[in-house]
Amino acid sequence: MDADVLTQVLTQVVVVVSALLLTSIVVFVGRERLVATAREWRSRVRASAPALAGLAAVLWLNRVMRQAGPGISEFIGLHMTEVFYDIEGEFVLVFQSIATEQLTAYFSFIYVYGYAFLLIFPGLAYFALSETRTFRRLLTAYSLNYVLGLVFYLLIIAYGPRNVMPEELTVTMLYDNSPEYQHLTREVNRNTNVFPSLHTSLSATVGIFAYKTRSSYPKWFPVAALLAVSVAISTMYLGIHWGIDVVAGLALAVSCVWLSDRLVDRRPTAAVRRYLDRRLGDRDERD
Amino acid sequence: MNSESTGPDDGVSRRTVLAAGATGLVLPTSGCVNRAESTVNQDTDRLALSITTVPADGDREAVRIARELEANLEAVGVNTSIDMRSRSEFLETVLLGGEFDLYVGRHPADFDPDFLYETLHSTYANEAGWQNPFGFANIPFDNHLEAQRRASGERRQEIVAELLESLAEEKPFEPLCFPVEHRVARTDRFEEWNHDHPESRHGYLGLEPAEDVDRLRVLVTDSRISRNLNPLSATLRERGSTIDLLYDSLATEHDGELVPWLAEDWEWTTVDGGDDTVGHVTVTLREDCRFHNGEPLTAADVAFTYQFLEDTSLGHAEFASPAPRYRGHVSTIENVVVEGDRELRLETSAGDEAARRALTVPILPENWWRAEVESRVESAMSFTPTQGRWGLVTMDNVPPIGSGPFRFESRSEREHLTLERYEDHFTRREDVDLPEVGVERLQFGIDPGSASSIKRVANDGADFTASMLEAHALDTIPDDPDVEHLTSPSRTFYYVGFNTRIEPFSNPHARRIVSRLLDKSWIADEIFAGQATPTAAPVLEEWVPDKLAWDGVDPVAPFFGDDGELDVETARDALEDAGYQYDEQGRLRL
Numbered sequence: 084m085d086a087d088v089l090t091q092v093l094t095q096v097v098v099v100v101s102a103l104l105l106t107s108i109v110v111f112v113g114r115e116r117l118v119a120t121a122r123e124w125r126s127r128v129r130a131s132a133p134a135l136a137g138l139a140a141v142l143w144l145n146r147v148m149r150q151a152g153p154g155i156s157e158f159i160g161l162h163m164t165e166v167f168y169d170i171e172g173e174f175v176l177v178f179q180s181i182a183t184e185q186l187t188a189y190f191s192f193i194y195v196y197g198y199a200f201l202l203i204f205p206g207l208a209y210f211a212l213s214e215t216r217t218f219r220r221l222l223t224a225y226s227l228n229y230v231l232g233l234v235f236y237l238l239i240i241a242y243g244p245r246n247v248m249p250e251e252l253t254v255t256m257l258y259d260n261s262p263e264y265q266h267l268t269r270e271v272n273r274n275t276n277v278f279p280s281l282h283t284s285l286s287a288t289v290g291i292f293a294y295k296t297r298s299s300y301p302k303w304f305p306v307a308a309l310l311a312v313s314v315a316i317s318t319m320y321l322g323i324h325w326g327i328d329v330v331a332g333l334a335l336a337v338s339c340v341w342l343s344d345r346l347v348d349r350r351p352t353a354a355v356r357r358y359l360d361r362r363l364g365d366r367d368e369r370d
Numbered sequence: 371m372n373s374e375s376t377g378p379d380d381g382v383s384r385r386t387v388l389a390a391g392a393t394g395l396v397l398p399t400s401g402c403v404n405r406a407e408s409t410v411n412q413d414t415d416r417l418a419l420s421i422t423t424v425p426a427d428g429d430r431e432a433v434r435i436a437r438e439l440e441a442n443l444e445a446v447g448v449n450t451s452i453d454m455r456s457r458s459e460f461l462e463t464v465l466l467g468g469e470f471d472l473y474v475g476r477h478p479a480d481f482d483p484d485f486l487y488e489t490l491h492s493t494y495a496n497e498a499g500w501q502n503p504f505g506f507a508n509i510p511f512d513n514h515l516e517a518q519r520r521a522s523g524e525r526r527q528e529i530v531a532e533l534l535e536s537l538a539e540e541k542p543f544e545p546l547c548f549p550v551e552h553r554v555a556r557t558d559r560f561e562e563w564n565h566d567h568p569e570s571r572h573g574y575l576g577l578e579p580a581e582d583v584d585r586l587r588v589l590v591t592d593s594r595i596s597r598n599l600n601p602l603s604a605t606l607r608e609r610g611s612t613i614d615l616l617y618d619s620l621a622t623e624h625d626g627e628l629v630p631w632l633a634e635d636w637e638w639t640t641v642d643g644g645d646d647t648v649g650h651v652t653v654t655l656r657e658d659c660r661f662h663n664g665e666p667l668t669a670a671d672v673a674f675t676y677q678f679l680e681d682t683s684l685g686h687a688e689f690a691s692p693a694p695r696y697r698g699h700v701s702t703i704e705n706v707v708v709e710g711d712r713e714l715r716l717e718t719s720a721g722d723e724a725a726r727r728a729l730t731v732p733i734l735p736e737n738w739w740r741a742e743v744e745s746r747v748e749s750a751m752s753f754t755p756t757q758g759r760w761g762l763v764t765m766d767n768v769p770p771i772g773s774g775p776f777r778f779e780s781r782s783e784r785e786h787l788t789l790e791r792y793e794d795h796f797t798r799r800e801d802v803d804l805p806e807v808g809v810e811r812l813q814f815g816i817d818p819g820s821a822s823s824i825k826r827v828a829n830d831g832a833d834f835t836a837s838m839l840e841a842h843a844l845d846t847i848p849d850d851p852d853v854e855h856l857t858s859p860s861r862t863f864y865y866v867g868f869n870t871r872i873e874p875f876s877n878p879h880a881r882r883i884v885s886r887l888l889d890k891s892w893i894a895d896e897i898f899a900g901q902a903t904p905t906a907a908p909v910l911e912e913w914v915p916d917k918l919a920w921d922g923v924d925p926v927a928p929f930f931g932d933d934g935e936l937d938v939e940t941a942r943d944a945l946e947d948a949g950y951q952y953d954e955q956g957r958l959r960l
Binding site for chain 1: 420425426427430433434437451452453454455456459783784817818819821822825826829831842843
């Protein structure tokens, strides 16, 4: 019976995000790149297969851990709600002072639709580039965000501000105003997965990539930046994350982008290959 | 930075809190008293407390009470933090581990004040489970608890009154208020909603489904029923409504009275010998009752159940390992004599009034549970069934084998639990004078939010919200002729529990002063939006003596202040009078 509400919300998200994606492809990607992509997509998919498979595996793991996670956390997790709350107190309530109905509607939209769009569009845009490295790096960075995020979620058990300060957040709290979204987020997350904010880290990852690729997609960068900043603020405005989670999310994003640069077609892999070649070569010689 | 509350109506002005000099970062320890090592002033041993409670997803009102208490404790100079645990972990921390300073929660209570026996008797101070989580031990108190068991009628009423008065003085826990239970139901698919208390066994029985309606879609906010159906588990439920559907008991409570259930009849014989009142009850079971696996339910299963709840190791361990639930129920049963397949005699150490709760425990299939115990005995190198926490009392018990009106059909963790009607149940028989199960399938869907649950009932995505709706969501109930808003009084109560084993709450003065930091009337009006009744006693009104009657303020421990606004000076004076000291920055020392 969950299905009814869930299907409804999902359909809505699919329709809205598809519309945003189509518009953006026309505006940002352009005809030329699409024509080239139509021609070369097979080879690009082949080149990106490992990164795609990696992301798929990570998403699958994420799904499995949603069921198994709490059991593991029970043994190894640290209860941190108290610490976060002690450190930052009622910081997130600063957003309550600027709350208006329009802002709540805006941030709710950003948190659900804007975020989904922000994550998917770069995948399409970078796939449309003739070189595949950016695309592969993006997928790798996404995978890293999920994997590292998952590790933190297992280690740190904490509830977000909406669970600690329900009264003060009543006006803007996402699930009070739009209860249907709870069914959606419940499918992908748990209420103790707050540190770090993956909404923030993935959005910031997209933002950093948009900055790096601004020569290819000059118009996309300001849009991505605005959306990424909005997503980060929305998580606090809607009472879902602590300021600390957002800061940690930013740090995670920077780390993942940096790591993706190291991992994709760069020295470590190349060095490992050289090292293996040498070792195998040595052995060959010995043999 | 500390966590002073700055909300506009949280009762403490920010200046007061700042004046109290509440600074210093506190590292959390798991419960207990954290002796905060202040980096600012290392020679102070500041009093630090941790309030354990559940997150707003679990119980929004409990969090708000905890935050109110936190702000007021900070105001009087106590370094306070909130330890937030999921519903099951909260109960684990409080009931099994005893790892807390104080907590805010909702107590399931029971229909007879004898539930206070297991809640407070010193015999249970070191046991894990619902029995005496406070570690409270007080000899005059024990005497009262025992005396009310042997008494009856007006005499018992008097003893209970005395008991409640000394409870209000001693305060191992402080009852705050009884909430009003709100629910919504669709009337186009089922009729007769208001008939019975929805949390009782009768609640699901009399329902009349409309034509072509084959399942009742119930929403619960608590996912625990989809994870564990062990009738012995202390942490996976508060009240036992699902267990009551899957299992039968000899009798069942209806409107405060016991009515025949599995037992078609019983007869009490009480021997009034003053202090040695004992008695026995002769029980006759209904004919041809069977468990869901087809095995017959006999008097031997009933006898086994009482023995098993007293010692879940069935004598295989060095020490008895009593169940973490139903402890008080079975403690009045001294002996069970099986007199036939359907006849048995329970010998009690209490009068019929206090002992009647014993007839409401779920009857378990002997063969099944005995095999479970024995397989654990055989597979273990050394068999150590840790009381209240060992595998048998914590396992998920899916699928459960009971004999109740519903049997297990399927579940998906954190999604749903589906039960189907047990066609052979005695309530289906023509000659049994009980409402029968009208619906074939009972589906409990998990929906964590009150607001979203209401919306789903309104949109015909569900028929009923079984969990108590939270006060904040009540104004989203639509004005729809097909949606009925059900209200019923609750015997469950919100309360603050103190760990009386350790400082500072081993001292009754400390418990009393902290109790006086909460304004129960304000809590009922503001936090519960008027949907609660403040109280000084944890039992239904008919038991409350005049001295404890609520008259706008708490008759024993009135709030330090007015209308939710704490009078910090008075509270601080009271603490000093009780022997506590403040340092030069106005912080309370340990």
